[in-house]
Amino acid sequence: MTAVATDDDPLARVVREEWGRLVSLLLARFRRLDLVEDALGDAVETAARRWPRDGMPDNPAGWLHTAARRRILDRLRGEAMALRKAPLLVVEGEGDAARAGAVRADPGDLVEDDLLRLVLMCSHPALDPAAASALTLRLVLGVGTGDVARLFLVPEPTMAARLTRAKKKIVTAGIPFAVPSAAELPERLDVVAQTAYLAFTAGYAPGSGPDALRTELAGEAVRLVRVVLGLRPGEPVLTALLALMLLQHSRRDARVDAGGAIVLLPDQDRSRWHRDEVDEALALLASPALTGPVTVQAAGYAVQARIAAEHAIAPDAGSTRWDRVVAHYDTLLALAPTPSAQLARAVAVAEAEGPRAGLALLDGLDEQLPNSHRLPAVRAELLSRAGDVAGAHAAYALAIDRCANDAERALLLRRREALDA
Known part of the structure; x- marks a missing residue:
């Protein structure tokens, strides 16, 4: 997808919200990933030129779909002429034939959800799981390449190269864009779960853009997990993931103030949390699906x-059992010793034992998180609590320089200004 609009442009918002659905519709009809991506990119570029001049169309997503569809048909006509395989009449009448092919290619009895169909298609076992998740985030859910790179803790050029390789493999290896049968579904569950988890993370911690959170993306991730869990009731990895998502999603209305500024967890109005979702999540954690042996992936989601849940059951921020939170992080690190989990544990230790204890645990993380703004942001906060104002200023400066999200940068600027107060 070509970046042609700023994040506050209406076109950019339409692209973010509708990209996955448009890709799904066009892929279901034409079955050509290369054509679909190029055509949608061309449509967005054309819209960026025409909409400011002619005005926003009444149905922006429909406009993009029509423009992309026409571009694909032009390409197909050109290919037909070049290869001299079929008369133009056949290409012009491709609609019914493509739809018939789609019915033959997909079992049709597994899912009716268009977005989930595309997620399952991208989770083909021939693709590396990480590449499949990254491709789905970029292609289906419209997460920017830079934000996908941040989720995988790699530089953006590295992620761009991975995405290119994955798309080439789909085209050159002839990996079919087809929904798996019910018997094939289990081998794709881990990738689907990981993709939904990363999409949810991108929704609540956008790496770039103006928004403090993308509630619609996080909500879509929750919905997808619910749909798949309906197909596989009691599946541990989905049960644990849904519990995690619901507990985080329940706080959505309290995460920002009326002006869109970020409200940190200790300052949130807990009466605005969705208690029905908290109760559902707690019930899922206590369900039989998670009482027996589970995979490492399911266990990781359950621990998170x-x-x-420790925050959800505490009546106020001051009542949080940080000792239990630290113990849970110890378990999580034993399952998956990621730098992000180490950073989060350092925060929990600082709450339980004081800022100096947390600061000591940040040593060595700079090499593992060289581009992260959250590491220097945490260091700045802990240095401030420890009374090192100069050190906190320097750490905030680094965090602000690295931060590409407008709402988070505004928060960091406010907190740095508060140091002098």
């Missing part, structure tokens, strides 16, 4: 959910 139990961390979120």
